[in-house]
Amino acid sequence: MNTSEYILALDQGTTSSRAILFDRQARITGMAQREFTQHYPQAGWVEHDATEIWATQRATLTEVLAKTGVRPAQLAAIGITNQRETTLVWNKHTGQPIHHAIVWQCRRTAPLCDQLKTDGLESEIKSRTGLVADAYFSATKIRWLLDNVPGARAQAEAGDLLFGTIDTWLVWKLTEGRVHVTDYTNASRTMLFNINTLEWDAFLLEKLKIPAAMLPEVKPSCAIYGHASLGVEVPIAGMAGDQQAALFGQLCFHKGMVKNTYGTGCFMLMNTGQNKVQSEHGLLTTLAVGADGGVSYALEGSVFMGGAIIQWLRDELELIADAADSEICASRVDDAHGVYLVPAFTGLGAPYWDPYARGTITGLTRGANRNHIVRAALEAIAFQSRDLLDAMQQDAGLRLAALRVDGGAAANNFLMQFQADITHNRVIRPSMLETTALGAAFLAGLATGFWQSTGELAQYVTTDREFVPTMSSTSREQHYHGWQQAVARTRTTP
Numbered sequence: 001m002n003t004s005e006y007i008l009a010l011d012q013g014t015t016s017s018r019a020i021l022f023d024r025q026a027r028i029t030g031m032a033q034r035e036f037t038q039h040y041p042q043a044g045w046v047e048h049d050a051t052e053i054w055a056t057q058r059a060t061l062t063e064v065l066a067k068t069g070v071r072p073a074q075l076a077a078i079g080i081t082n083q084r085e086t087t088l089v090w091n092k093h094t095g096q097p098i099h100h101a102i103v104w105q106c107r108r109t110a111p112l113c114d115q116l117k118t119d120g121l122e123s124e125i126k127s128r129t130g131l132v133a134d135a136y137f138s139a140t141k142i143r144w145l146l147d148n149v150p151g152a153r154a155q156a157e158a159g160d161l162l163f164g165t166i167d168t169w170l171v172w173k174l175t176e177g178r179v180h181v182t183d184y185t186n187a188s189r190t191m192l193f194n195i196n197t198l199e200w201d202a203f204l205l206e207k208l209k210i211p212a213a214m215l216p217e218v219k220p221s222c223a224i225y226g227h228a229s230l231g232v233e234v235p236i237a238g239m240a241g242d243q244q245a246a247l248f249g250q251l252c253f254h255k256g257m258v259k260n261t262y263g264t265g266c267f268m269l270m271n272t273g274q275n276k277v278q279s280e281h282g283l284l285t286t287l288a289v290g291a292d293g294g295v296s297y298a299l300e301g302s303v304f305m306g307g308a309i310i311q312w313l314r315d316e317l318e319l320i321a322d323a324a325d326s327e328i329c330a331s332r333v334d335d336a337h338g339v340y341l342v343p344a345f346t347g348l349g350a351p352y353w354d355p356y357a358r359g360t361i362t363g364l365t366r367g368a369n370r371n372h373i374v375r376a377a378l379e380a381i382a383f384q385s386r387d388l389l390d391a392m393q394q395d396a397g398l399r400l401a402a403l404r405v406d407g408g409a410a411a412n413n414f415l416m417q418f419q420a421d422i423t424h425n426r427v428i429r430p431s432m433l434e435t436t437a438l439g440a441a442f443l444a445g446l447a448t449g450f451w452q453s454t455g456e457l458a459q460y461v462t463t464d465r466e467f468v469p470t471m472s473s474t475s476r477e478q479h480y481h482g483w484q485q486a487v488a489r490t491r492t493t494p
């Protein structure tokens with residue numbers, strides 16, 4: 001048994017970097033968080049400065065240890081979880097990024113994806129990677145960097161450049177450039193990884209003109225990747241994309257279990273075990289982590305704007321002073337007064353996949369006020385999740401008993417009740433909403449013997465509250481029909 005006292009989880013999200021210390025009972029001992037800059041160089045483009053990502057992540061690590069008085073020698077392991085798909089290329093000799101990271105939300109490569117479809121590659125992409133040909137994934141972002149950063153292609157072909165998603169970048173920095181690695185879950189989001197053979201896909205690499213030498217080694221999510229130099233050497237022992245980590249943190253190890261995370265976007269994942277379900281309804285097939293720490297398959301519905309709609313109400317419209325106020329505003333009115341907000345700010349993700357759609361507010365009348373718009377924004381988060389749940393239940397051929405939720409916006413009681421009502425499902429909220437970090441900690445703890453088995457973990461995850469549906473079926477379907485009409489108005493494709 002491992003006698004160290006803590007696991008450190010690094011959670012590198014879209015808007016902030018976090019470091020969370022977990023003790024043996026998986027309780028949070030300490031946490032540090034830093035936001036970092038979002039760059040929007042053109043409409044629909046989103047970038048991050050990878051140097052700032054590392055600086056904020058490193059600062060949270062130092063801060064959480066300082067705040068709690070925990071020494072690196074007391075750490076059994078580090079687990080990493082990260083915003084997925086966000087694409088970085090750096091020089092392997094200098095360690096310098098050649099450009100800002102291109103963020104998962106960025107739409108700049110939509111025309112390149114159109115070209116892939118014109119070239120007839122859509123079904124190849126789906127059968128090989130489980131994904132749809134969309135700008136969301138890393139492949140076309142890498143291609144854009146190679147085509148647009150002066151000298152990049154020649155350097156990549158000479159073997160001087162490395163590609164990584166953010167997990168890979170953090171391991172590279174923590175190991176001082178010694179290790180270039182990713183895990184199966186992150187690799188499965190690149191649109192370059194074959195989820196059948198569990199190898200980089202030579203056919204797609206050739207079609208996208210991406211040199212294989214740039215790619216990291218791929219390992220299971222529960223494994224020793226290298227050691228972080230923190231005065232003592234601490235093993236980096238667990239790694240997973242944030243949505244797969246949340247699935248693991250919610251104990252969804254087994255087939256048929258589903259979680260929905262309400263962070264910047266909303267991501268619903270169903271563990272389908274060894275069954276690679278090919279969606280007929282616009283969902284993705286992706287890699288997740290099974291009970292033994294090995295690969296399992298999952299169905300995923302990804303929507304791009306979840307809690308970020310609430311940030312927009314706060315920062316751009318200034319309708320609320322902070323995110324939690326949205327619950328108060330929404331509860332002041334009986335309904336949204338016919339107002340619908342379709343948050344297609346960066347196009348529509350699952351199940352529509354329309355990169356050119358843009359946001360709308362419909363149904364405004366003279367009686368509509370601030371509270372109605374805020375309520376419509378929260379309802380939009382729940383409507384999008386119903387779209388995903390309907391698609392998932394049809395693909396998997398089953399009716400869910402309950403939806404496990406987490407992420408920042410899951411704290412909103414109005415949203416959770418409306419989610420239960422609009423899906424006619426029980427919604428189960430755990431006591432701890434940091435399930436993403438918890439999942440990464442679980443993986444690292446299992447890999448190092450800090451925890452013995454997934455069976456042991458169940459005792460550490462408890463329920464805070466269950467939301468039970470109360471809305472009549474007539475009302476539910478009326479509301480949802482109104483949503484579908486509003487979505488139809490934003491679409492640029494049928």
Ligand SMILES: Nc1ncnc2c1ncn2[C@@H]1O[C@H](COP(=O)(O)OP(=O)(O)O)[C@@H](O)[C@H]1O
Pocket residue numbers: 013014015016262263264265306307308309310311323324325326327407408409410411412
């Ligand atoms: N009480 C709340 N009601 C609605 N949205 C909220 C609330 N608290 C936080 N949010 C939203 O949740 C998001 C932050 O959640 P988090 O899980 O930290 O996201 P991420 O990991 O994507 O950075 C923000 O977009 C914020 O607007």
Ligand SMILES: O=P(O)(O)OC[C@H](O)CO
Pocket residue numbers: 012013014015082083084085104241242243263264265302
């Ligand atoms: O950082 P989050 O929590 O918004 O998650 C982002 C997703 O991983 C994008 O696929």
